Amino acid sequence: MPEQLTKHPDVTLQVLRSAGAQCGTKAPQEILKACPAERFCKLPGGEICVYGIADAPKMTQFSAADWQALAAAARVPGVAAPPPKTGSGTGGGAFDPLLAMASALALVLLGAAFGWKLRRPP
Numbered sequence: 547m548p549e550q551l552t553k554h555p556d557v558t559l560q561v562l563r564s565a566g567a568q569c570g571t572k573a574p575q576e577i578l579k580a581c582p583a584e585r586f587c588k589l590p591g592g593e594i595c596v597y598g599i600a601d602a603p604k605m606t607q608f609s610a611a612d613w614q615a616l617a618a619a620a621r622v623p624g625v626a627a628p629p630p631k632t633g634s635g636t637g638g639g640a641f642d643p644l645l646a647m648a649s650a651l652a653l654v655l656l657g658a659a660f661g662w663k664l665r666r667p668p
Contacts, residue, residue: 547577547578547592547593547594548592548594548595548607548655549578549581549595549605549606549607549608550594550595550652550655551597551598551599551602551605551649551651552599552649552652553598553599553649555585555596555597555598555601558596559585559587559596562587562589562594562596563587565589566589566590567587567589567594568587568588568589569585569586569587569588569596570583570584570585570587571588573586573588574588575588575593576593577592578593578595580604580606582595582601585597585601599649
């Protein structure tokens with residue numbers, strides 16, 4: 547079952563609820579047991595855990611190598627990387643493009659899943 551990363555987790559949860567998902571209802575978590583209850587959604591076809599950018603380090607399905615590969619893929623030739631953050635204690639600038647790409651990918655996948663679900667005959 548998927549973990550989803552988005553810049554707007556509350557909006558994503560609302561969209562899931564509008565499609566009939568049980569989100570934040572303390573439904574039994576059969577697979578995504580580490581998902582925070584308020585971010586957990588149960589659907590007839592499975593489970594989804596919706597993470598916001600701030601909670602990305604809590605995701606369990608990505609390894610450090612996955613994050614590094616995504617960060618490398620997010621680098622565009624000829625475009626300067628943003629300057630590193632200082633004093634924030636968040637680890638610096640290389641993580642920001644990674645989260646932007648992951649958020650975009652999660653939204654695309656979520657949109658495709660809902661489109662498929664809405665077009666599929668009952």
